Amino acid sequence: MKGLVYEGCGKKAWKSVPMPTIQSSTDAIVKLTATSICGTDLHILKGEILRVTPGRILGHEGVGLIQSVGDAVSNFRSGDRVLISCITSCGKCLYCSRNLQGHCLNGGWQLGNEIDGTQAQYVRIPYADTSLYAAPKALKDDQLLLLSDDLPTGFEIGVRSAKIAPGETVAVVGAGPVGLAVLITAQFYSPASIIMIDRDDSRLAVAEDLGATMTINPTKLTMNSVLDEIMKAINADSEGSDTVSTNQAPKPGVDVAIECVGAPQTFDTCQKIIAPGGRIANIGVHGKSVDLQLQDLWSKNITITTGLVSANTTSMLLKLLQSGKMKPDQLIPHRLKLSQIERAYDTFGNPSKEHAIKMYIETDN
Ligand code: NAD
Ligand code: ZN
Structure with a gap:
């Protein structure tokens, strides 16, 4: 054979x-x-x-x-x-x-x-x-x-580990099969928004078809502009909701960030966009070590989960x-x-x- x-x-x-x-x-x-x-x-x-x-x-x-x-x-x-x-x-x-x-x-x-x-x-x-x-x-x-592999991985190591709850804001970094599996299964928990980030526009187009609230291609932006885009998206979201008071302070980041690439810079994006009390679920396999910003994560009470699918x-x-x-x-x-x-x-x-x-x-x- x-x-x-x-x-x-x-x-x-x-x-x-x-x-x-x-x-x-x-x-x-x-x-x-x-x-x-x-x-x-x-x-x-x-x-x-x-x-x-x-x-x-x-x-x-x-x-x-x-x-x-x-x-x-x-x-x-x-x-x-x-x-x-x-x-x-x-x-x-x-x-x-x-x-x-x-x-x-x-x-x-x-x-x-x-x-x-x-x-x-x-x-x-x-x-x-x-x-x-x-x-x-x-x-x-x-x-x-x-x-x-893809659907159990996206669901178990992404969606379930991050404990996505109704109304939360979620960012998924990486829109390959695993990131898209996260997008599909996350919707069972009714998050307010799911922002998909990938450097490939064709994968982002599929993410839009599958229900992404917003897509961002970081190759066309600086890290600061990526953050600005995310902040705009999640705050536009709460402005549209009549349950949120208008004088409430803007959200400083996403509730959940899910890494689906396996690269140091995309893990770093997750650390930068996560709001206090948030959860980062790392799915990507990292051959190289990542720069863990422990003091930052500590000061924001961030939970990090990771692992191999079961x-x-x-x-x-x-x-x-x-x-x-x-x-x-x-x-x-x-x-x-x-x-x-x-x-x-x-x-x-x-x-x-x-x-x-x-x-x-x-x-x-
Ligand atoms: P993939 O290569 O198809 O997808 C990765 C995506 O990341 C691509 O769409 C690519 O365009 C995007 N990307 C690459 N660099 C980027 C950057 N700097 N910024 C934004 N986007 C970027 O892979 P996949 O099959 O979807 O798997 C994703 C990851 O999940 C891999 O690391 C894989 O090893 C891992 N994985 C983990 C488990 C587990 O048990 N934890 C299981 C399966 C896969
Ligand atoms: Zn695999």
């Missing part, structure tokens, strides 16, 4: 690799029908996440058909259509019992990281019973792909997708074949060139 192999910083190759085989009775082998690329794969390729060893097949998102299962797998059998979670969990260890499946003592974020991943024709999934989900017939592969809300998000209450279809206009995956990386990594958001990579046959 063929797979996309990480060959060291900046290098990848679509090449022949051995077929995966069942190694444990809890494994399943899945024949991929669709896979995708995550911003984390871009970090790996840039050498910003050093744990990944050359020779590893990349990818942690996918949908496919079960090819074979080990003797201890009871929820699935050959031929079943399944969604693959980016997190492998045994369902029994200390961290699984604490609902921190991302830190499963027997799994965690393994696919495309510690073991071969999903950007291939076949993949081995450990602990298949607790790491795969039955794919509802009504949902197409491209809709399901967002549930492997993907323990996947079943619930699957139901929302089925119910039609969540329509992330605009995220997936780009469709390519698996044999074109190297081109898909170029497209995803340069969003302004082809206006790509989420790549839908189908298998060739």
Whole structure:
């Protein structure tokens, strides 16, 4: 079979690799029908996440058909259509019992990281019973792909960690698939405004379609003007509301800032725009250290949360997708074949060139 192999910083190759085989009775082998690329794969390729060893097949998102299962797998059998979670969990260890499946003592974020991943024709999934989900017939592969990682990540590490409450002002820095997943799921909590910040106008246009109150492209502005724009947006918001007295002091920042890029300057933006008592939820994977303005954060009583997704809300998000209450279809206009995956990386990594958001990579046959 063929797979996309990480060959060291900046290098990848679509090449022949051995077929995966069942190694444990809890494994399943899945024949991929669709896979995708995550911003984390871009970090790996840039050498910003050093744990990944050359020779590893990349990818942690996918949908496919079960090819074979080990003797201890009871929820699935050959031929079943399944969604693959980016997190492998045994369902029994200390961290699984604490609902921190991302830190499963027997799994965690393994696919495309510690073991071969999903950007291939076949993949081995450990602990298949607790790491795969039955794919509802009504949902197409491209809709399901967002549930492997982006939607659970945006919801768990962004929206839920930041405890977004009705009426609050929210800024999301980064409008890639993860930032847009935050935008989609944040709306379930009725914030007064969601301001999306990204340097790519085509992604901001999609954010507007998906319900962003305001979009800002910081490349055209100084940091001070970004702050001015945000202050204008959140204060225009309260002026329009008859529950706020007109002589109330202007809001000094947003209640919630969610970092969805993984760069020191975007984390810094979050620190600058957050109001006293606010919450910063960091989702981005930071290969480089960030400049933590602890004194500033202390003086403003800011809570910072961060972490790896546990993907323990996947079943619930699957139901929302089925119910039609969540329509992330605009995220997936780009469709390519698996044999074109190297081109898909170029497209995803340069969003302004082809206006790509989420790549839908189908298998060739
Ligand atoms: P992506 O690369 O598609 O999106 C990043 C976006 O940030 C792009 O739209 C880009 O234009 C924008 N951007 C880059 N620099 C910017 C800047 N200086 N100012 C404003 N915008 C800027 O990636 P993605 O798939 O959406 O993932 C986003 C982040 O989330 C990545 O860091 C990824 O590693 C991380 N991630 C974390 C988890 C987790 O478990 N915490 C899971 C998945 C992804
Ligand atoms: Zn990911």
